[in-house]
Amino acid sequence: MPICLCNKISKGLRYYIDESKTTMKGESSMLFNKPSDNSTKKIEQLNPYLENDMDQKLTTDNGVKLTNTDDSLKIGERGPTLLEDFHFRQKITHFDHERIPERVVHARGFGAHGVFQLYESMAQYTKAKFLQNPNVKTPVFVRFSTVVGSRGSADTVRDVRGFATKFYTEDGNFDIVGNNIPVFFIQDAIKFPDLIHAIKPEPHNEVPQATTAHDTFWDFVINTPETAHMVMWTMSDRAIPRSFRMMQGFGVNTFRFINAQGKAHFVKFHWKPLLGVHSLMRDEAQKLSGKDPDFHRRDMWDAIEQGNYPEYEFGVQLIPEDQEFSFDFDILDPTKLWPEEVVPVKIIGKLILNKNVDNFFAETEQVAFCPANIVPGIDFSNDPLLQGRLFSYEDTQLSRLGGPNFRQIPINRPVVPIHNDQRDGLHQMRIHQGPVSYFPNALAQNSPSPADEAEGGFAHYTQKVEGQKIRSRSQSFRDHFSQTTFFWNSMSQAEKEHIIDAFHFEVGSVKDKKIKQAVADMFAHVAPELGSQIAAGIGVNPPPVTAPNGVTAYSPALSQENTIKTARTRKVAILVDNGYCPIAVQAMTDMLKGAGAVPEIVGVTLAPITGRSNAKLEPGKSLITASALAYDAVLIPAGDHINALKQNADARTFINEALHHCKTIGAMEEGIDLLKVTDAAALTSNMSFNGSAPWVFQGIVAVSGAANLKPFGTEFVNQLAMHRHWGRSAQLANLVL
Numbered sequence: 050m051p052i053c054l055c056n057k058i059s060k061g062l063r064y065y066i067d068e069s070k071t072t073m074k075g076e077s078s079m080l081f082n083k084p085s086d087n088s089t090k091k092i093e094q095l096n097p098y099l100e101n102d103m104d105q106k107l108t109t110d111n112g113v114k115l116t117n118t119d120d121s122l123k124i125g126e127r128g129p130t131l132l133e134d135f136h137f138r139q140k141i142t143h144f145d146h147e148r149i150p151e152r153v154v155h156a157r158g159f160g161a162h163g164v165f166q167l168y169e170s171m172a173q174y175t176k177a178k179f180l181q182n183p184n185v186k187t188p189v190f191v192r193f194s195t196v197v198g199s200r201g202s203a204d205t206v207r208d209v210r211g212f213a214t215k216f217y218t219e220d221g222n223f224d225i226v227g228n229n230i231p232v233f234f235i236q237d238a239i240k241f242p243d244l245i246h247a248i249k250p251e252p253h254n255e256v257p258q259a260t261t262a263h264d265t266f267w268d269f270v271i272n273t274p275e276t277a278h279m280v281m282w283t284m285s286d287r288a289i290p291r292s293f294r295m296m297q298g299f300g301v302n303t304f305r306f307i308n309a310q311g312k313a314h315f316v317k318f319h320w321k322p323l324l325g326v327h328s329l330m331r332d333e334a335q336k337l338s339g340k341d342p343d344f345h346r347r348d349m350w351d352a353i354e355q356g357n358y359p360e361y362e363f364g365v366q367l368i369p370e371d372q373e374f375s376f377d378f379d380i381l382d383p384t385k386l387w388p389e390e391v392v393p394v395k396i397i398g399k400l401i402l403n404k405n406v407d408n409f410f411a412e413t414e415q416v417a418f419c420p421a422n423i424v425p426g427i428d429f430s431n432d433p434l435l436q437g438r439l440f441s442y443e444d445t446q447l448s449r450l451g452g453p454n455f456r457q458i459p460i461n462r463p464v465v466p467i468h469n470d471q472r473d474g475l476h477q478m479r480i481h482q483g484p485v486s487y488f489p490n491a492l493a494q495n496s497p498s499p500a501d502e503a504e505g506g507f508a509h510y511t512q513k514v515e516g517q518k519i520r521s522r523s524q525s526f527r528d529h530f531s532q533t534t535f536f537w538n539s540m541s542q543a544e545k546e547h548i549i550d551a552f553h554f555e556v557g558s559v560k561d562k563k564i565k566q567a568v569a570d571m572f573a574h575v576a577p578e579l580g581s582q583i584a585a586g587i588g589v590n591p592p593p594v595t596a597p598n599g600v601t602a603y604s605p606a607l608s609q610e611n612t613i614k615t616a617r618t619r620k621v622a623i624l625v626d627n628g629y630c631p632i633a634v635q636a637m638t639d640m641l642k643g644a645g646a647v648p649e650i651v652g653v654t655l656a657p658i659t660g661r662s663n664a665k666l667e668p669g670k671s672l673i674t675a676s677a678l679a680y681d682a683v684l685i686p687a688g689d690h691i692n693a694l695k696q697n698a699d700a701r702t703f704i705n706e707a708l709h710h711c712k713t714i715g716a717m718e719e720g721i722d723l724l725k726v727t728d729a730a731a732l733t734s735n736m737s738f739n740g741s742a743p744w745v746f747q748g749i750v751a752v753s754g755a756a757n758l759k760p761f762g763t764e765f766v767n768q769l770a771m772h773r774h775w776g777r778s779a780q781l782a783n784l785v786l
């Protein structure tokens with residue numbers, strides 16, 4: 050049952066959280082007894098700020114009712130406009146100032162509310178309150194983002210994705226400001242402006258937008274070998290996720306957990322999506338940028354509206370403090386990951402995103418994350434990238450959100466009380482009472498007073514530090530290639546091909562030949578075959594022959610090949626025209642929905658469609674408004690509609706597009722004839738399609754007899770769950786079409 054979070058019920062506002070959707074999947078609610086009500090605390094706090102203008106009279110910001118908002122005040126109907134028109138001036142002035150500076154990085158993002166709940170107490174490792182009790186539900190706000198592009202850029206560009214989470218805990222706000230890649234380009238924050246200047250559009254002409262495919266980025270890379278590891282991740286499929294719902298999150302930097310006894314562990318944070326980690330193809334991602342620049346936003350918004358709440362498990366990697374130097378990499382180096390096979394990820398809880406925002410600007414644009422937002426039980430490490438980040442985020446909000454009171458913006462407010470002597474400043478929303486705003490004081494009996502640790506006061510972890518004041522890099526940060534090779538070794542054949550393809554596109558777009566040559570030479574140090582294959586595609590000389598660097602280790606956990614595979618929430622286009630078979634369409638729709646997939650009828654136009662036996666269907670999309678790019682699979686149901694579809698170039702293109710992007714395609718009975726007039730014909734030329742069992746090849750499923758509908762449906766769902774059939778692209782490349 051939905052729970053009403055506000056006494057006031059107004060039309061058009063969403064005051065409800067469907068609690069049934071926030072319980073842990075597969076877990077009986079008995080396990081956690083009755084969850085405490087914390088999960089709704091943030092939404093309750095936001096509710097009084099919601100505005101609803103329905104059925105209200107138009108007013109100025111001063112509350113004066115207006116009779117007209119269409120005509121400015123003039124002398125005579127054709128005369129000049131008067132300065133005294135306060136309504137005109139207020140309306141235009143407000144409009145003139147509607148925009149704020151976009152984030153200097155991660156400008157394009159998309160946020161949602163959710164709930165975090167622990168599986169088991171972490172009291173052994175940390176005293177953070179929200180990590181003690183599995184009965185407590187902590188409200189969260191998550192913002193996903195791309196890094197390089199501006200606010201209006203496309204979602205599916207090749208880029209790192211931000212995964213920033215704000216936990217509104219009983220100890221105050223805790224932020225994990227992470228990415229979907231576990232390592233970073235640079236080791237010291239002082240290089241961040243250089244990295245970002247190189248990656249962003251070039252300053253003389255502001256070209257190109259939202260891409261690393263240009264000279265300045267690769268110039269930076271070849272002159273900064275510490276970038277090698279993250280460049281490999283960025284050239285991999287990780288940088289073109291299928292969905293925000295299907296990517297991992299990593300805190301990247303090393304933090305500390307401190308327990309009630311003062312014992313510390315180094316910790317890295319992980320988010321693991323329950324739908325698995327899945328990606329687009331390069332060609333598909335690039336085309337989607339034009340067809341649907343909002344692809345990831347739309348996907349997330351729709352999933353939440355449909356009740357397909359995205360879920361991520363929370364994991365921690367823990368290293369006892371006395372084992373800081375037990376590894377063949379420095380655990381403070383942010384260009385290194387901690388291999389899961391060496392330091393296992395302990396799964397300790399789950400995040401469910403269950404509510405879209407009410408207003409993008411107020412919530413998603415104004416939310417301010419900062420890695421320095423920590424709570425008692427969590428502390429920093431000396432990671433030099435993290436140390437610099439602790440300053441930068443706070444600082445950037447001052448110009449982005451216009452002054453030091455940005456934490457008073459509703460989305461940024463903690464759900465616990467705030468008491469201090471900070472006063473005034475731009476946009477002060479609080480009315481502090483009394484004459485005292487200093488400490489110590491006698492006039493207010495030292496209020497507000499510091500809390501000791503037993504009362505929940507934050508005490509910085511006591512750490513002994515000694516050394517020379519020095520501007521230099523630790524020797525232990527100097528190995529840039531071992532883990533880069535380790536990542537390359539961990540990739541499947543298809544993933545390796547995609548990485549090479551990405552290099553060919555990205556570095557192939559560079560104009561300066563010396564830079565291109567240097568990239569091929571640099572990545573030959575990762576693996577000789579990588580360097581030579583890059584060189585072959587970008588028109589430079591093969592790199593000098595070098596011996597492999599001897600790293601043979603690999604990690605199955607790094608390959609997306611080994612991820613969770615499920616048909617849940619996968620989008621399937623059912624291609625239908627007049628004469629379709631309603632039994633086939635109905636049965637497949639039911640089976641797909643039963644598997645948690647999201648089928649959609651795509652007609653030739655949006656006109657109602659008539660099937661056999663006068664059955665009727667209302668298409669959700671047409672061949673003009675839809676594209677195979679937006680679906681994970683295409684189904685061609687049986688019926689007399691196939692003759693018309695065969696003649697339709699858009700229908701054939703739809704199938705070819707899905708085919709070349711390695712998506713699952715299903716053809717039932719007459720539907721096979723449509724397959725035969727697409728590029729699938731070359732792939733399936735020696736197949737007879739006869740026999741009773743469904744026929745499957747490289748993600749193409751076909752069936753010839755109506756009696757075999759059920760096994761066909763089961764096989765189609767199985768293939769859909771595979772996500773993509775990468776082997777098909779090699780097959781298609783070798784065929785004469």
Ligand code: HDD
Pocket residue numbers: 152153154155158192193194210211212213226227228233237238239241300301302383416417418434437438441442443445446
């Ligand atoms: Fe950063 C935003 C993630 C290094 C400076 N960063 C920002 C966001 C994410 C990250 C997800 C968007 C937050 C949101 O949605 O509002 N950044 C990272 C990660 C890093 C990293 C995982 C490496 C481990 N960042 C980094 C460094 C610096 C910054 C080294 C500066 C020294 N980042 C910023 C920033 C931003 C930001 C300029 C822009 C907007 C904002 O902070 O609020 O301060």
